[in-house]
Amino acid sequence: MSEHAGAGAGHHLGRAAQHQPRGGTEPPPAERPWAVRLDDVRKVHGSGRSAVTALDGVTAQLPYGTFTAVMGPSGSGKSTFLHCASGLDRPDHGTIEIGGRDLGPLGERELTVLRRERIGFVFQGFNLLPALTAEQNITLPVRLAGRHTRLDRPWLERLLDYTGLTERRRHRPTELSGGQQQRVAIARALITRPEVVFADEPTGALDTTSARKVLELLRNLVDDVGQTVLMVTHDPVAASYADAVLILADGKVTGTLDGASAGTIAEHMARLGA
Numbered sequence: 001m002s003e004h005a006g007a008g009a010g011h012h013l014g015r016a017a018q019h020q021p022r023g024g025t026e027p028p029p030a031e032r033p034w035a036v037r038l039d040d041v042r043k044v045h046g047s048g049r050s051a052v053t054a055l056d057g058v059t060a061q062l063p064y065g066t067f068t069a070v071m072g073p074s075g076s077g078k079s080t081f082l083h084c085a086s087g088l089d090r091p092d093h094g095t096i097e098i099g100g101r102d103l104g105p106l107g108e109r110e111l112t113v114l115r116r117e118r119i120g121f122v123f124q125g126f127n128l129l130p131a132l133t134a135e136q137n138i139t140l141p142v143r144l145a146g147r148h149t150r151l152d153r154p155w156l157e158r159l160l161d162y163t164g165l166t167e168r169r170r171h172r173p174t175e176l177s178g179g180q181q182q183r184v185a186i187a188r189a190l191i192t193r194p195e196v197v198f199a200d201e202p203t204g205a206l207d208t209t210s211a212r213k214v215l216e217l218l219r220n221l222v223d224d225v226g227q228t229v230l231m232v233t234h235d236p237v238a239a240s241y242a243d244a245v246l247i248l249a250d251g252k253v254t255g256t257l258d259g260a261s262a263g264t265i266a267e268h269m270a271r272l273g274a
């Protein structure tokens, strides 16, 4: 467990808000212990002489309710890992499962639905719609899901409270600080109660204080409601909030650091030449 486990004050979602499997028909996690599983995943970008092997036989498992960071030198395959693991891109070889479901046989439409309903995304640049208020941004995934998906209002209120945005729900992104915008993006990622949240450098555009709040929020989501989070980062301090750090180099997993401090992670990265 990370030294930051349980860190951070603020509002709590409470165990009562624990994520329910969608539809309540899926087998319990004991029978499908991994939120995300990659088995011997290979991904080549380009072809011919310009072909680059971005992932070269990657095997990794993310247990439910854990926070995993992915680190590695520039070009080591972190973004490709995130894109393949989240169904944004397809591997050339190997298997990827989310909640026990193999993404391989899924068509584009099924994959889009799966991403929309079972995965939350958080990006470095927040990716909020400027014309919409914080609340409208948060609820957008539900509206995009169409008529069959209803907004869970109590869950929205809990998320606004948890992210400290209740007072700012009617503000537009330009009226919010970077940290607040990222907290809107995190609430948006959670509104559908996803199986897993994928975060790509979520603190890359934030000052140290706002970054810490965002990391504490992600950490607390894991500890309080058993959310599964995977975060790509260059920052050893950010990675130290995770339970485990997956180290990539040249498209391969070269090691895992469990509950490591920022100092230990930084030393490890320095040895890799990152």
Ligand SMILES: Nc1ncnc2c1ncn2[C@@H]1O[C@H](COP(=O)(O)OP(=O)(O)OP(=O)(O)O)[C@@H](O)[C@H]1O
Binding pocket: 045, 046, 052, 053, 054, 072, 073, 074, 075, 076, 077, 078, 079, 080, 081
């Ligand atoms: N669309 C693409 N076409 C060709 N090569 C690509 C493409 N995307 C990534 N690559 C190459 O694949 C390798 C892995 O890239 P990736 O972006 O996954 O690494 P990364 O670890 O996220 O890098 P960074 O830390 O710099 O963002 C790199 O050599 C990169 O140049």
